[in-house]
Amino acid sequence: MLAVLCGDRHPPDMGPIESGAEIRYTDEKGLPEALRGADALFVYDFLSTAVPGAWHAADRVRWVHIASAGVDPVMFPELRESDVVLTNSRGVFDDSIAEYVLGVVIAFAKDLPRSLELQRERRWQHRESERVAGRRALVVGTGPIGRAIARLLRAAGLVVSGMGRRERDGDPDFGTVYASADLATRVGEFDYVIAVAPLTEQTKGMFDAAAFAAMKPAARFVNVGRGELVVTSDLVTALREGQIAGAALDVFDVEPLPADHPLWTLGNVVLTPHMSGDFVGWRNTLVEVFADNFARWRDGRPLRNVVDKQLGYVPSGQ
Incomplete structure (x- = not known):
């Protein structure tokens, strides 16, 4: 039965x-x-x-x-x-989520969300964009999805490291894997921080005010793991105060995201409704x-x- x-x-x-x-x-x-x-x-x-x-x-x-x-x-x-x-x-969902992550990384680097806004306004505003080659990415979560993300980002020219339960070198996909316990001391080295860790008692709320404060002001945060990995109010504060440059979020601690949630109105955020893997x-x-x-x-x-x-x-x- x-x-x-x-x-x-x-x-x-x-x-x-x-x-x-x-x-x-x-x-x-x-x-x-x-x-x-x-x-x-x-x-x-x-x-x-x-x-x-x-x-x-x-x-x-x-x-x-x-x-x-x-x-x-x-x-x-x-x-x-x-x-x-x-x-x-x-x-x-490994490859599909990896494609999503590469897509939002390129979207941030090439300022595509702003281009779409200007297109709707019929405004011709020349800007310079960023390269992705040579940028550093930290993939927090070293399971199959994290590995697929690492391989695709490396193919695009990014320098990728991983973060998991224990530190190690010589990993075939990440090169160096840092220990999750060292998140606050390592995260400031990276231009893109991608959360794809499983939700456990140890990872719940790991991206909090301390983690965001330790990131580069120019860093972008991507969450394709679980919404509960993030203290959402701390993320909103970090985005509003310019502690980080932007975020792409596919998962949230409350889904659907309430219509009055402040994340909807932040200009440096890309939101998708838990669909990064749904091909x-x-x-x-x-x-x-x-x-x-x-x-x-x-x-x-x-x-x-x-x-x-x-x-x-x-x-x-x-």
């Missing part, structure tokens, strides 16, 4: 799975009933926070798969401490990843993308 949390939008291409299992599709309200007697849960609605509140009804669940790379919506104590296997959809066909690809793991689970073979529930992400090497 498979429970699928999907809300109003059913996942596509479920035919092969439906032919081999009894499936209960459900929204958040019906999740407790769908979980009773279910052996596995597919969290297709990966933005939902309903699983912890319904978990009391999960009397047989042995495997949970979430249709995203981030697993924070299902990292509640009861699941973390259980022997239920948790897998994610690592690998689906045409991404929903089908998410189901393909789950279908592969479902076949493995049904056949008793090892699952892919098994999350270390103490770390909160899939360890390197899987």
Whole structure:
């Protein structure tokens, strides 16, 4: 028995799975009933926070798969401490998010947001732009998405370093990886700071007033990780006071971003609605990843993308 949390939008291409299992599709309200007697849960609605509140009804669940790379919506104590296997959809969004990051880096360097404003105003205003080649970028988060970002930025001529749990040299994608504990002492060396770290107790709020104050005044901040990595009020202050030159934000601590939020009115900010990884066909690809793991689970073979529930992400090497 498979429970699928999907809300109003059913996942596509479920035919092969439906032919081999009894499936209960459900929204958040019906999740407790769908979980009773279910052996596995597919969290297709990966933005939902309903699983912890319904978990009391999960009397047989042995495997949970979430249709995203981030697993924070299902990292509640009861699941973390259980022997239920948790897998994610690592690998689906790597290249797409990397392309987004390269796009906003170029947009900042070439002042494209201002060009669009001037175009709407029908104003001819010549300006000089920046080069991206030779600029330094720090990618905070050294998982597969961070590595894809590093490779693409390096191909564009940027000098890229990484930041992760521990410091090391000789990394094939980052060269030098700095320890996250040293964020405030290292971040001032970089022109672009890209946040893509998983959300854990250690990373929550890591970009705070101290981090922004330590950045270059000309630095740009990009967040494609989780909104909760950032103390948003501190970011707003840093942007207003010129502590940093700009920000590109695809994720927020509250989504959708409220219409009266100050981020909407800041001229040095690019906002997108949590779409940096969403290429045409991404929903089908998410189901393909789950279908592969479902076949493995049904056949008793090892699952892919098994999350270390103490770390909160899939360890390197899987």
